[in-house]
Amino acid sequence: MHELSIAESILEAVRKEIADRPGTRPIRVGLRIGELTAVDVDSLTFCFEAVLKGTDWESLRLDARVCLLRRTCNDCSNEFAVVDYNVNCPTCGGGSTKLSSGDELDFDYLEVETDGTPAVKVEGAE
Amino acid sequence: MERLPLKSKVLNENQIVAESLRERFREHGVLCLNLISGPGSGKTALLERTLASLDRATRVCVLTGDIQTDNDARRLAQYGFPVQQITTGGTCHLDGRMIEKHLAAWDLDEIDLLFIENVGNLVCPSSYDLGEASKIVLLSVTEGEDKPLKYPSIFFKSDLFVLTKIDLLPYVPFNADVAEANARLVHPGIEIVRASSTAEGGLDAWLAWLKQRMAQARQDTLAPAGA
Numbered sequence: 102m103h104e105l106s107i108a109e110s111i112l113e114a115v116r117k118e119i120a121d122r123p124g125t126r127p128i129r130v131g132l133r134i135g136e137l138t139a140v141d142v143d144s145l146t147f148c149f150e151a152v153l154k155g156t157d158w159e160s161l162r163l164d165a166r167v168c169l170l171r172r173t174c175n176d177c178s179n180e181f182a183v184v185d186y187n188v189n190c191p192t193c194g195g196g197s198t199k200l201s202s203g204d205e206l207d208f209d210y211l212e213v214e215t216d217g218t219p220a221v222k223v224e225g226a227e
Numbered sequence: 228m229e230r231l232p233l234k235s236k237v238l239n240e241n242q243i244v245a246e247s248l249r250e251r252f253r254e255h256g257v258l259c260l261n262l263i264s265g266p267g268s269g270k271t272a273l274l275e276r277t278l279a280s281l282d283r284a285t286r287v288c289v290l291t292g293d294i295q296t297d298n299d300a301r302r303l304a305q306y307g308f309p310v311q312q313i314t315t316g317g318t319c320h321l322d323g324r325m326i327e328k329h330l331a332a333w334d335l336d337e338i339d340l341l342f343i344e345n346v347g348n349l350v351c352p353s354s355y356d357l358g359e360a361s362k363i364v365l366l367s368v369t370e371g372e373d374k375p376l377k378y379p380s381i382f383f384k385s386d387l388f389v390l391t392k393i394d395l396l397p398y399v400p401f402n403a404d405v406a407e408a409n410a411r412l413v414h415p416g417i418e419i420v421r422a423s424s425t426a427e428g429g430l431d432a433w434l435a436w437l438k439q440r441m442a443q444a445r446q447d448t449l450a451p452a453g454a
Contacts, residue, residue, distance in 0.1 A: 103320055103351030110237055118233065128228065132237065139350045139380035186376070186412035196415075204383070206354065208233035215229070 104141060107206075108148035115161070115211060124216040127158060131209035132165045138206045142167060170203035241355055244323030248330075248358025255335035256448035258441055259343065261357050263381055264365035265374075266347030269391040271299050272424040273365065273433070274342055278306035280434060285441075286337055290329055291344040292321045299344065309333065320351040323358065340441060349374070353381040360444065361386035368392050368399055372406035379413040387418045389433060394423040 111130060119125045134140050142165045149163050170183040174190035175197040181190065183203070189196050236242055252259045262270045274289060281287060291299040292313040300312035311329050313321060321343065343359065345352040353362075364385040366374050369392060375382040382388065388410045390403060407419050420436055423429030 103354055106318065106320075106322070107237060107354070110240065114233075114235065114237070114239065118231070131233075137380050137383050139353055139378070186379075188412075188415055204380075206237045208235050208237060211231045211233050213229050213231060 104144040105148045105152070107140060107145060108152045111149060111163070111208075112152050112156075112158075114208065115158075118211055119213065122213070122215075125213045126215075127161050127211055128214050129162045129164055129212040131211070132163065133168050133205045133207045133209050134165050135168045135203040135205040136170050137204045140206060164209075166209065168202045168205055171201050172198040173201040174198050238354065238356075241323045244327055245356035245358040248323060248326060249360075251335060252341070252358060252360070253448065255338070256445065257335055257338045257341050258444035259341045259357070259359045260440075261343045261345060261352075261359035261362045262365065263345045263349070263352045263362055263385070264347065264367075264391075265349045265370065268347075268365045268367040268370065269424055270344050270347070270365055271302055273389065273391060273422065273430070274303055274344060275306065276424045276430055277342075277434070277437070278303065278308055280430065283307075286339045287342065288333060288338050288340075289342045289344065290321075290326065292325070292346045294319070294346060315346060319346055319348050320355050321345050321357060322355045326357050339444075340437075349378040349381055353384050361440070363387045363389060365389045365391050366406065368395050368401040368403065368406075370401075372402050373409060375406065375409040375413050382410050382413045382417065385414070385417060387420065387436060390419065390421045392423060393421045394426040394429060 115127050115130055119127060134142060145165060146163050153159050153161055171180055172183055172188060173180045174193060174195050176195040177190060177193040179190055179192040180201055188198050190198055264270050278287065287308045289303050289308065289310045290313055291303060291310065292315060293299055294315055294317060297312040297314065300310045303310045311332065313325050313329055326343065343357055362385040364381050368390065390406060396403065403421065410417050410419065420432040422433045
């Protein structure tokens with residue numbers, strides 16, 4: 102259940118991000134989660150809702166996009182989806198490939214609303 | 228509504244602590260190894276036999292993590308090296324701050340080798356960098372040979388796979404070659420040693436790996452940073 106620790110880290114990062122933007126409310130936080138990270142999206146969503154309980158941000162939503170395993174061939178530069186853990190390049194058959202996607206646990210974006218007046222740019226509100 | 232791009236990693240705070248630990252380990256010439264496995268794969272037994280066989284001049288320390296009890300620290304303290312228990316009180320993994328806090332009691336200049344025995348768990352510890360030089364995953368022959376495929380994250384992130392309890396191979400339906408092939412599917416470059424903490428000479432391959440890594444760590448410390 103490291104999803105609970107990760108949910109707390111997400112909330113902490115959102116707090117930091119909007120700390121210097123008064124009147125701004127976070128609506129949705131986007132994440133990119135690689136297949137290899139052993140993070141379960143359903144469990145993370147459940148934990149995230151749990152850590153938001155009793156805060157002002159109960160309606161804050163997670164948008165977690167799962168990134169599938171992909172590798173890039175060192176010989177022909179082809180990027181391919183890995184099927185059944187086969188790391189060899191399907192185009193040239195080369196065995197020298199490196200991971201290009203699948204181990205990310207990254208923030209993507211944060212959607213915010215400023216003082217209940219949507220479509221107002223944060224820069225304009227300052 | 229406005230969409231702000233966010234570029235950081237979710238576990239950025241832990242990553243910052245881990246990078247500062249890694250730099251301190253390099254500066255002080257400490258080889259830090261993070262041992263990870265499911266509960267009962269033999270992390271503590273491997274460490275016990277390793278401590279018992281090490282030259283007394285080797286300066287080794289151990290941080291051992293568990294959700295509850297200091298049983299492992301008491302087992303490991305018998306060998307005369309400094310050991311601290313990290314009791315997480317429910318958390319399923321160790322994180323950088325826990326390591327930082329417990330290291331405050333030790334002088335890094337007095338340590339050559341630091342073992343971190345993570346909480347028994349094949350999933351969660353793989354997400355947390357502790358500043359180690361290498362993660363090491365253990366799997367015993369009483370588990371399934373498809374574990375590397377079921378828990379790819381930790382096999383992907385580990386530099387070494389120690390297949391433990393190989394003295395039991397005659398008694399269990401476990402194909403060691405298949406387990407190793409599965410680990411290599413997930414992580415083609417992973418190093419693999421087979422080990423037994425009870426058989427005579429059962430740790431020879433593991434100890435040879437360890438000796439080689441310690442020699443390499445000494446060289447890296449002597450070399451100027453970034454060279």
